[in-house]
Amino acid sequence: MITLHVYMTAKPGKESELEAGIRDSWIATMSEQPGFLHAALLKPFSDAALDALGGLKPSHTFEVVSFWGSEEKRLEWVARPAHDEVFMPLFENVAEVKHTLSTVEHGWEL
Numbered sequence: 332m333i334t335l336h337v338y339m340t341a342k343p344g345k346e347s348e349l350e351a352g353i354r355d356s357w358i359a360t361m362s363e364q365p366g367f368l369h370a371a372l373l374k375p376f377s378d379a380a381l382d383a384l385g386g387l388k389p390s391h392t393f394e395v396v397s398f399w400g401s402e403e404k405r406l407e408w409v410a411r412p413a414h415d416e417v418f419m420p421l422f423e424n425v426a427e428v429k430h431t432l433s434t435v436e437h438g439w440e441l
Contacts, residue, residue, distance in 0.1 A: 332368065332435040333402050337428065338391035345424035346392055350374075352424065353395060356417045361397060364411070366404020370397040391429070398435070 341349040350372070358370050373394040375381070381388050399405040408414055422428075 332438070333399050333405065334433045334435060335395075335397045335399065335405060335430060336433070337395045337397075337430045338389070339393045339395070339421070339425050340390060340427040341392040342424055342426045349421065349424040350393065352421045353393060357421060358395065358397075360413055360417045361408065364404075364408040366400040366407065368398040368400060370395060391427075402432070 339349060339353070353372055358372065361367055362370060373396065374392070375389050375394075376384070376386065378388055380386075397405075399408075
C-alpha cells in the first residue's frame with residue numbers, strides 16, 4: 332500500500348472554490364478508481380492555534396492524502412482521461428502544488 336500526499340496553496344480569495352473542487356470533483360472521482368482505498372482532505376489549524384500548541388505552520392492551504400493498493404494502480408488512475416478532467420480545473424484556484432509519496436509500513440484503523 333502507498334500514499335500520495337498533495338499539498339495545495341489556494342490563490343488569494345479562492346480557498347472555498349479550491350476546497351469544493353478537491354472534495355466534490357477530484358476526490359469523488361478518484362474514490363471510484365480501481366486500487367483506491369481511502370482519502371482525506373486536511374486543513375491545518377490556524378496559525379494562532381499552532382503557535383499556542385507549538386506546532387509547525389505549513390505553507391499549504393490543504394493536504395490531500397490518498398491511499399492506494401499499489402503505485403501501479405495509482406499510476407493507472409493518473410493515466411486515465413478522467414484524472415485530468417477533474418484535476419486540471421483545480422489549477423484555476425491554485426497558487427502552488429507539491430506532492431510526495433510514501434510506502435505504508437504499518438496501518439491501523441481510522
